[in-house]
Amino acid sequence: MAENTSMLEVRNLEKRFSADGGKIVKAIDNVSFDIPKGTIFTLLGPSGCGKTTTLRSVAGLETPDSGEIVVSGRTVFSSAKNIRVPAAERGLGMMFQSYAVWPHMTVFENVAFPLTVPIRRGQYTKAQVEQEVGRTLDAVALGGFEGRHATQLSGGQQQRLALARALISRPPLLLLDEPLSNLDAKLREKMRFELKRLQADLGVTSIYVTHDQNEALGLSHQIAVMNQGQIVQVGSPRVIYEQPANRFVAEFVGTTNFVPAEVLGRDGERYMVETAFGKLSLATPRALNTGDKIVLSIRPEHVMVKAEAASGPNSWDATVKTNIFLGFHQDLEVMAGGLLLEARIHPSLDVPVGTPVSINIAPDRCIVCD
Numbered sequence: 448m449a450e451n452t453s454m455l456e457v458r459n460l461e462k463r464f465s466a467d468g469g470k471i472v473k474a475i476d477n478v479s480f481d482i483p484k485g486t487i488f489t490l491l492g493p494s495g496c497g498k499t500t501t502l503r504s505v506a507g508l509e510t511p512d513s514g515e516i517v518v519s520g521r522t523v524f525s526s527a528k529n530i531r532v533p534a535a536e537r538g539l540g541m542m543f544q545s546y547a548v549w550p551h552m553t554v555f556e557n558v559a560f561p562l563t564v565p566i567r568r569g570q571y572t573k574a575q576v577e578q579e580v581g582r583t584l585d586a587v588a589l590g591g592f593e594g595r596h597a598t599q600l601s602g603g604q605q606q607r608l609a610l611a612r613a614l615i616s617r618p619p620l621l622l623l624d625e626p627l628s629n630l631d632a633k634l635r636e637k638m639r640f641e642l643k644r645l646q647a648d649l650g651v652t653s654i655y656v657t658h659d660q661n662e663a664l665g666l667s668h669q670i671a672v673m674n675q676g677q678i679v680q681v682g683s684p685r686v687i688y689e690q691p692a693n694r695f696v697a698e699f700v701g702t703t704n705f706v707p708a709e710v711l712g713r714d715g716e717r718y719m720v721e722t723a724f725g726k727l728s729l730a731t732p733r734a735l736n737t738g739d740k741i742v743l744s745i746r747p748e749h750v751m752v753k754a755e756a757a758s759g760p761n762s763w764d765a766t767v768k769t770n771i772f773l774g775f776h777q778d779l780e781v782m783a784g785g786l787l788l789e790a791r792i793h794p795s796l797d798v799p800v801g802t803p804v805s806i807n808i809a810p811d812r813c814i815v816c817d
């Protein structure tokens with residue numbers, strides 16, 4: 448069953464490198480994941496966590512020490528069965544940050560190149576190559592640019608050209624390693640939309656590697672968060688953001704407040720916990736015991752600020768310590784019971800530094816992460 452719907456299966460992958468001074472680095476430490484056909488799967492994590500090594504292993508550019516890689520039902524790597532299909536025979540599309548477009552070639556020549564390499568020579572007539580190039584350039588909105596030299600394109604157009612080159616041979620699986628990281632912020636946002644549209648139009652399955660949480664949240668069907676060679680959580684963008692499995696994920700994906708708390712006991716369906724700013728009613732699927740010391744993750748957008756005194760449950764008095772006005776919202780630091788919390792509020796609320804306010808936090812917006 449899974450064999451029919453998976454485009455890529457990675458099982459128990461391991462790769463060690465010997466670093467300077469003979470130290471062994473576990474670049475990939477028992478990594479497994481599954482990518483359903485037609486989806487974008489993102490490896491997200493800080494620099495050095497093993498994203499590129501994982502991608503290069505799938506591509507066949509790196510030989511893992513152990514594990515198994517299956518592309519569309521075909522085993523391309525297996526340490527146990529001693530299978531090692533060379534990169535050129537895996538039929539994958541790749542676009543790496545370091546793979547620039549070829550400046551001495553025209554747009555047409557850049558995109559046509561993968562169809563004319565030795566392994567495919569003779570498979571396409573000249574007319575077919577022209578047709579495929581035209582179709583692919585249209586897909587990335589570069590139709591009509593065939594005769595231009597690659598260097599006459601803007602940064603964003605060059606990025607789309609590199610994407611067209613990766614797509615032209617209609618790979619079942621597209622490998623993208625930080626493809627937008629060379630672009631400025633505005634262009635990066637625009638390309639995010641284009642990639643998403645292109646993915647929907649072409650339905651190509653993709654692994655996307657990035658250290659940028661916004662890119663990951665905005666583009667992916669599934670995100671695997673990596674740390675030190677291991678996958679620490681896999682889930683939809685919403686699950687990764689709203690139900691982080693641990694402190695690392697909560698901190699790496701988005702901004703959050705960590706609030707230490709001690710469990711006082713059950714409170715009906717909820718728990719009552721003690722925090723620096725007072726008693727807090729908490730809704731969590733986790734089983735807690737009286738006396739447990741825990742850490743809550745509370746996102747700034749869930750710290751509700753009102754310019755009036757605290758009243759009712761989960762409401763506490765606080766003072767505005769910092770106010771950063773950003774047009775579409777305001778970022779506040781508020782002091783409550785000796786604890787500094789970040790709050791993200793609507794721009795219309797007039798609460799300058801020093802204003803006495805109250806904060807309110809919904810019981811189900813407090814995530815137990817430690």
Ligand SMILES: Nc1ncnc2c1ncn2[C@@H]1O[C@H](COP(=O)(O)OP(=O)(O)O)[C@@H](O)[C@H]1O
Pocket residue numbers: 464465466472473474492493494495496497498499500501
């Ligand atoms: N060829 C190599 N030789 C030695 N160490 C390497 C090599 N490639 C990667 N590493 C190490 O493996 C770890 C993971 O690297 P990498 O996969 O490039 O991480 P990421 O892409 O997440 O930044 C890092 O500690 C890196 O220094």
Ligand SMILES: [Mg+2]
Pocket residue numbers: 498499500
């Ligand atoms: Mg990398």
